[in-house]
Amino acid sequence: MARKKSGAVLCSSCRQIIGVNEKRCPHCGAIAPGLFGFAPALQRVFRERIDPVSLLVGASVVVYALTLLVDPRCIHTGIDLDFGSPSGEALRLFGMTGRFAMVEGRPWTLLTAIFLHGSLLHLGFNLMWVRSLAPPAVELFGKGRAVVIFILSGVGCFLASDLWSGAPTLGASGAIFGLMGALLAYGRKRGGEFGAQIRRDMIMWAGLMFFLGLAMPGVNNAAHVGGFITGLLLGRVLPARERKRETRSARILALVLLLGTLAAFLVSVATGLSGFVPGRCA
Ligand SMILES: [Zn+2]
Incomplete structure (x- = not known):
């Protein structure tokens, strides 16, 4: 700069x-x-460099590739729902969260886990949601606020999960639920036919995804609820772009969260490397 x-x-x-x-x-x-x-x-x-949607999608893809590359012998290659799943060892190295991580004193996993995924299907499904929900969030709230909503909802979702279920967990779905919550809050504030339409869409999608999560095994429902509530609160607090142009504080906070996430990955790998044993496939 x-x-x-x-x-x-x-x-x-x-x-x-x-x-x-x-x-x-x-x-x-x-x-x-x-x-x-x-x-x-x-x-x-x-104005020019940051396209939040490509950034969030790109970061998730790069991190997924890295988790495969550090422990290639243990990638799950069976043709089932877990196809392309990185080893647990690799996911722990890069900062999967859960009560175990809090006990081990690794709070930065609240950030890193947002960008980690447990299988190719998990990644593909979540990125599809990011690609459809992040652009309206950028359009209606602004670039900086959209990034803030995404990352803070991810943190909120894992806080809820680590306190409530405690299970090892990862993925962007809590942050995605946060985007839905924020857009729902926007729709309520906006009113009119446009606002009502967004509200109906978000209630429908969040409801559908939540009940799918309840029906499927291994889905972190506590995280979904935590992410949704965080997004809903942020959507209420943060003004929409049509009412108030994005302030510098939102953009500085967005940059701090993005750089903080990068730092969290560096700390996670640096502190985890000594205990990292590839090829164990556990
Ligand atoms: Zn001024």
């Missing part, structure tokens, strides 16, 4: 022209409106 040290920039909060070194924005009163010279970089990243 390039830092701008002199001249005029757009205020990171209200986007009116200010001097980059002004302490307070004369238009909106924001403190450090030039973000110490980083305001243009932040604006550029969110």
Whole structure:
């Protein structure tokens, strides 16, 4: 990121022209409106570089590939629902969560587990949902807020799961339930025919997915409920883009969560590597 040290920039909060070194924005009163010279970089990243949908999908695919690559002999190749499942050893290394992880003092797994998947079907199914729900969330809330909803709902879902069921768990479905909850909250606030339509769709999809989860074995229902409630609350708190343009705080928080997730993976692998035994296939 390039830092701008002199001249005029757009205020990171209200986007009116200010001097980059002004302490307070004369238009909106924001403190450090030039973000110490980083305001243009932040604006550029969110305008051009970050496509949240590709980013979330891409990260999940890359992480899935890595979990296969570190323990290739133990990939499940039987032609069944678990086809393409990475070894438990690999999933633990990259930060699967569960009560065991909390007991071992690995709280960062609340972040890493969002991007881990247990089989090719699990990955494909979840990414299909991300591809259909993240674009409306970006459109209606804004890029930064959509990322915040996705990641914080993922954290909320695993907190609920680790406290409630405690089972080892992973996957983006809690974050996906969060997107549904946030869109449902948006529909309620928006009102009108458009709002009612979104609300009906989200109630239908979340209901269907939840009951499918109850009917199928091995689905983490506590996580689904936790993710949905987190998303619902965030959707109520965060303003929609049509009412209030995305503020810099949402974008900074989104960047912090994304970089925090990257750091969580690095910490998870760095601290887990000494106990990692590939080829055990347990
Ligand atoms: Zn301003």
